Amino acid sequence: MGVWNARVRPVTLPPRNAHARPTSAMAAAFIALIALLVAPTTALAAPGGAGAGAGADGTVHGGLSRPDYSYANAIRESVWVDTGFDADSDGRTDRVAADIIRPREPARAGRKIPVIMDASPYFACCGRGNESQRKTYDAQGRPVQFPLFYDNYFVPRGYAVVLVDLAGTNRSDGCADVGGRYDVGSAKAVVDWLNGRATGYSERGGGKKVKAGWTNGKVGMIGKSWDGTIANAVASTGVRGLKTIVPISAISSWYDYYFQQGAALYDGGPQWLSDYVESADAKRKCAAVQQQIVDGSPRNGDWTSFWQERDYTAHADKVRASVLLVHGKQDLNVRTKHFGQWWDRLAANHVERGIRLSQTGHVDPFDFRRGTWVDTLHRWFDHYLLGVRNGVEREPMGSIERTPDHWADSAEWPAAATRTTTVRPRPGAVPGLGTLGLAPAGPGSTESFTDDPKIGEDGWSANVDRPTPAKAAFTTGVLKKDLRLNGSGSVTLTAASSTTSAHLSAVLVDLGPARIRDFAAAGEGIKTLTTKSCWGRSTKGDSACYKDTAADTAKVGYTVFSRGWADLGHYGSGKHGVRLTPGKAYRITVRLAATDHVVPAGHRLALIVAGTDAGLLEPADTKPTVTVYLARSFARLPLVGGSRNVPPSATSPAATGRPLHGLPGPVLKHPLPGSAFLG
Structure with missing residues (x-):
């Protein structure tokens, strides 16, 4: 198994990295006795206690x-x-x-x-x-x-x-x-x-x-x-x-x-x-x-x-x-685009690397997978700084949190079977509610939306099956088997604005009920407990004991798992923006943030295209109506198994006016992160 194997180790022996945990005096004495009984003689080089008389080369x-x-x-x-x-x-x-x-x-x-x-x-x-x-x-x-x-x-x-x-x-x-x-x-x-x-x-x-x-x-x-x-x-x-x-x-x-x-x-x-x-x-x-x-x-x-x-x-x-890279898949402070583009460049230059992706927001792994993280970091530093031959470099490259506290290893990342696959939006029977599949839209097909800076991805997703003026939604049929997206994708749009400026948002949404880490809450997926555990040695002025944490979860009816934003005026090189000519069509490729997400069988995948993503994106200086030319628009997604896992397009459901599955999504409760510091 990989470095991030979540299985519980047998308790007959002390942990291999000797974490100091709070125990009763009796339990502590018992652990010490067992450690002495099973420890090899080389570990007994410090008879006066750890550190007292330790050899210069350590153990x-x-x-x-x-x-x-x-x-x-x-x-x-x-x-x-x-x-x-x-x-x-x-x-x-x-x-x-x-x-x-x-x-x-x-x-x-x-x-x-x-x-x-x-x-x-x-x-x-x-x-x-x-x-x-x-x-x-x-x-x-x-x-x-x-x-x-x-x-x-x-x-x-x-x-x-x-x-x-x-x-x-x-x-x-x-x-x-x-x-x-x-x-x-x-x-x-x-x-x-x-x-x-x-x-x-x-x-x-x-x-x-x-x-x-x-x-x-x-x-x-x-x-x-x-x-x-x-x-x-x-x-x-x-x-x-x-x-x-x-x-x-x-x-x-x-x-x-x-x-x-x-x-x-x-x-x-x-x-x-x-x-x-x-x-x-x-x-x-x-x-x-x-x-x-x-x-x-x-x-x-x-x-x-x-x-x-x-x-x-x-x-x-x-x-x-x-490089051992760690990121929260729902980090809306330092968004996942950062790790995706860095990872791709490291891979292109054959840098030795590993990756760990959680369901949290902007959270340290010490606070979402503490024991396993300390163990991993210990072995990583031992190998690369002390030269210990512990095999850490040969273990699975990736470890991804699929559901709260449940992790899956990946021998390579992205997975070897990942194929960049083109999927296409098509109009549906109801304006604003289209389909998503492999077949292209017919010539002249369009969908339109009007930018509303008060509505963002939560409002769009909750009404994905209902026509609303601020978005255009495109959904697949119900998946018959799991669909994994891992890596970075993009959405290419040919679009015209009714005004001289326009911002575009493109989000991928998993439509179906789930329990996730509540990344939109104050703890961004964790809650801090009153108990403590200790990780190393302490002094009076520097304690090794830290408050424990646990997953903070929520039941949701949908999950936005990848996002991309762009100013249509930067359609060219992207280095300099221009004022748009109203009614003129421009082509722009919106880069989606990297992710690793499984849309389970029984769920649907949605692509939503809209304007300002409220709470995450500052609006343009106008509120345009944007027309998207579907025959010249498409998404390129990193799908494991490629196109064979894309279900046939299905006719969009009739408008219901009800939240998806009766459950909301993780509504953002914090202001735009620019009003807080980066740390």
């Missing part, structure tokens, strides 16, 4: 590093690394703060160790993880709390953990530039320092030069959201020493965070984010950089040099590191 047994080093006695220090930039124009090059925790025993013995690194703008302003942990320091400024479990779990196993404040945030100099050269360069500089190619200092201003003589230079970057984005970006520089990255819900091109094909997805712009995370010192010094951000990112959706600099997919051919 690797059963393909896993063991917690042989003391967390309480670990070295905790801060180093400021020279970036070579003077973004804040104060006359000296900017230094970024790297807070480090590493086991003391290897340092004494002269053994070199690898690094797990998280570079983030959030360590002071907002915190990391489900409990929003921040860095803390003692009275002398020495680091005390390292957010998240990476330090608690991996330092005892022979790793250093380095948490970097991106330029302009927390204790770093410089200016935040939202994925630009200062952001990326500040993180890359630390990788360079760890490999002896940059200069570090003991103080933010002045101090002694500090070398990272304790590390072997092997670095694995990890992080969620902006942090994971920086991991992608640094990997795209091809920097030597970066051996693996684990981007979680990460951006691959910043343009696609704010726009899709010219259509604005967020209010405000990147200057809002930089202002949100910058330190007070940076706010005083970085007005010029802030203005450059404003000038480079106009809200017209055009592709500028600002966005070009922040498109990491363009440099995927430089990636040397392996």
Whole structure:
């Protein structure tokens, strides 16, 4: 079975990664006794307890590093690394703060160790993880709390953990530039320092030069959201020493965070984010950089040099590191287009990689599949940073959550049997209700809709079998067997607008009852419990215990599982928009976000075409009626089994005026994500 095998292990032996879980005193003693009885003699090298007297080389047994080093006695220090930039124009090059925790025993013995690194703008302003942990320091400024479990779990196993404040945030100099050269360069500089190619200092201003003589230079970057984005970006520089990255819900091109094909997805712009995370010192010094951000990112959706600099997919051919990619299939903050286009470029360049897709929104795997995720991450880092031959690289490439807490492995991703298949919309007996199948529409066939910015995908889907003016819906017949879509698709539309501007939405909908993670709720598919579990070692100032979580589910009558948006005025190269000539037909291909979804037998597949997707897309400056020419429109979908699994088109059902199956969909309860921070 794969890395993400969800089966329960036998309980007669301790877990192979020795997770520390809350137990009663009797249960804890029993587990300790069993561990002593079954442990091989090599694991008994630390008779005074884990870490006390541990050998310099630590213990690797059963393909896993063991917690042989003391967390309480670990070295905790801060180093400021020279970036070579003077973004804040104060006359000296900017230094970024790297807070480090590493086991003391290897340092004494002269053994070199690898690094797990998280570079983030959030360590002071907002915190990391489900409990929003921040860095803390003692009275002398020495680091005390390292957010998240990476330090608690991996330092005892022979790793250093380095948490970097991106330029302009927390204790770093410089200016935040939202994925630009200062952001990326500040993180890359630390990788360079760890490999002896940059200069570090003991103080933010002045101090002694500090070398990272304790590390072997092997670095694995990890992080969620902006942090994971920086991991992608640094990997795209091809920097030597970066051996693996684990981007979680990460951006691959910043343009696609704010726009899709010219259509604005967020209010405000990147200057809002930089202002949100910058330190007070940076706010005083970085007005010029802030203005450059404003000038480079106009809200017209055009592709500028600002966005070009922040498109990491363009440099995927430089990636040397392996990639373990994690994303929520219903992430409406960093949408799944990001992982899809990044994955495709990595695949084209034969990068060693794995992928994990949940039913959640913008959620860390520690909070939707905790035990399995820690086990997977442990084995992944052991292999790529310690060189342990544990076979993780040969296990199934993908693991996908099909229903809440039920996962399926995929030997390859997309699946080997996936074929890009052309399906076509046709008119039905009732205007606005068409069919979807393999046969093309007849010449002159059209469907029309009028943009209503107050209605979005939930309103369209709930009324999929009812003619409404704001959408055109096309449905297949009832499926006789499961239909799996995995990968990225597209919808090509030939359309004319009644006004000089028009936005288009195309969504794929699974029509049928299901229980799903409630990604539209506040927890985006999880609920936080009052109990805690512990993952590693603790100190008074840094606990390894975190609140448990569980799936937050909802019964629904339909599920929107892939989305695409575009401004029709960007029909050409997509780099610059134009005003439309009313009544003139234009052809545009709307790129759908990547997904892996199974439409079960007994359900139907729908393609809905409409205007503004309320709550997710900013409306155009007009409210056009859009006519779609069906004979010159089609969708190309990544179907496992290809066209043979597409059912014959069926006549659209008569209008009922009732919600599908009597169940609503997951109605979005949060505002447009631009009003919240990325993390």
